[in-house]
Amino acid sequence: MKLGNTITISFRALRRNKMRSILTALGIIIGVAAVIAMVSIGNGAKFQMESQIASLGDNVILVFAGNWSPGGVRSGWGGAGTLKVEDALAIKREIPTVTAVSPEVRGNAQLTSAGENWSTGNLLGESADYLDIRQWPLAQGAAFTEQDIRTSSKVAIIGQTIATQLYGDECPLGKILRIKNVPFLVTGVLTPKGLNLMGQDQDDIVVLPYTSAMKRVTGGTNLRGINVQGAKQSDLAATKDQIVSLLRQRHRIGPQKEDDFTVRTQEEIAKVATAQTDVMTALLGAIASVSLLVGGIGIMNIMLVSVTERTREIGIRMAVGAHGKDILLQFLIEAAALSSTGGVIGIILGIAASKTVSGITGWPSLISVSSIMLSFLVSSAVGIFFGFYPARKAAQLDPIEALRFE
């Protein structure tokens, strides 16, 4: 008895029951397609998260007011008014590995210009280094300078969305932008970045010199945070430690006390973010796996019915010389063929589904070879696993009983 013969026999049997074969495989098709689609959407989210974190800039360390470590005072990002402009300047002055610093204030404001108006939640006050730190080039015009910071001059850089909303097709450079009724001169337009992972428009942004923002728009002297750029990737952890001790010293925090600020390197932020997306991907995959499992049980169910229905066929095969293991193998191959064919179709369908979903919703999707390989292997294994019990049942039939079966 050659394996090739058994394969031929199995495929002939599947062909004889085309409709049932297709329906049985459908369970696996849907299961695999769901796994592929879910995992690729999860991976896409992770990829986008990573690229967004990379877009924070190079060697960036973020300092936030308030403490968000577990057990500390949780007052949200920059909620506690503990960071001052002087802290930012001290970081720049006293830590040699820091190349650039941008104190950050944030607010929301009503913008008006020549009859058009727009409300933004992303009014930022930054230093002249901000765009370098974020590696965010201008599409048009020029950034503000140290001079503008010193003189709190009324200049603004705007994002693409605001440019379109307020000025339409016209060039916004040199136009007057009124922020809370204070007139600012538009000097630059940022290159577009699109939506972030939360679906927020990153181009809905106005960047002002932080001095101007504090004095004329947001009021107060508290910073939301400080953007710091280090010189080298390898020095980043050391730089972070230096920032921590410098700020503790400046804020006169005793040795046993918690920090009243939070310092995160880009790497740490990335770690947290990818951990979140990993959890999401795993969750999506787990949900989809349930449908794969149900598909497998469907195969077992059909194979059991099939063994009963084909008892006489089994009897005939045994009468003409089939061993128990030939019958076992035949039913196993049938199950495996169903599930692996279902797997292949499911993979194709899953890829199509994830493309369609990301096409409609705009979510990114990333189809990984490993998830394809894995779901193919799993689907074949599911077939063999769930096909084994019915196959063994068939193999143990007594030929005389089987032949007499009506």
Place this chain on the structure above:
Amino acid sequence: MSAVIHLEEIHRIYHTGEVDVHAVRGVSLEVEKGEFVALMGASGSGKSTLMNILGCLDRPTKGRYLLDGKDVSGLGRNELADIRNQKLGFVFQNFNLLSRTSALENVELPLFYSKKPLHDRDAKEMAEDALRLVGLEGRVGHHPSQLSGGQQQRVAIARALINRPEVVFADEATGNLDSRTSIEIMEVFQKLNEQGITIVIVTHELDIAKYAKRNIVLRDGRVLSDEPVTERLDAVEELKKLIEAQQAVQLEP
């Protein structure tokens, strides 16, 4: 030893529930090569049980069974399967063909389980030869549902012949067929027997048994009589007579 089948004091006892059923109670007989034996008896006479033992589908509880000189009474499931595959052919009352499977593929079936490696092309050729032998060369691709009862039984006979067996067993092979088709099937068996193939049929019909050369009658699990057929029927002539008779009453044009 020239006997193809040699039985010594074969017993078969079924242990079903509280009562033991003694279906075969000491049967001894020999069948030579080239014989055409009809095994007869009423239902419950043990003929089916004996047939199952002869066909290596079942094992005797007691006694010795030599098939082609080899003791098969103590063999295991797989060894019996190999014996069935290599040395025996089966024809059943209800044909037992695989549905939705062409005549050719049905006939090929035993070859799939054969130990001799065979090319697909050779297997196909052998199956076609076997179908030609039973006069079905034009029905190679037909499924059982597209064939008449007689034709289905011919396919079954072709399947029984494909491995060139020592013995062909037929269990009530004409039981589901009308009288004319029955004679046609017996004609096939007689023709095969003339070519030297040993045939054992089980039947409860006297006139069918008369196409064989030797009749063994069983009763209560024992051999009641074992005699050569004196007035043997020739299927070709019987068929001719039947057609003439049918024409006389204008059943046929």
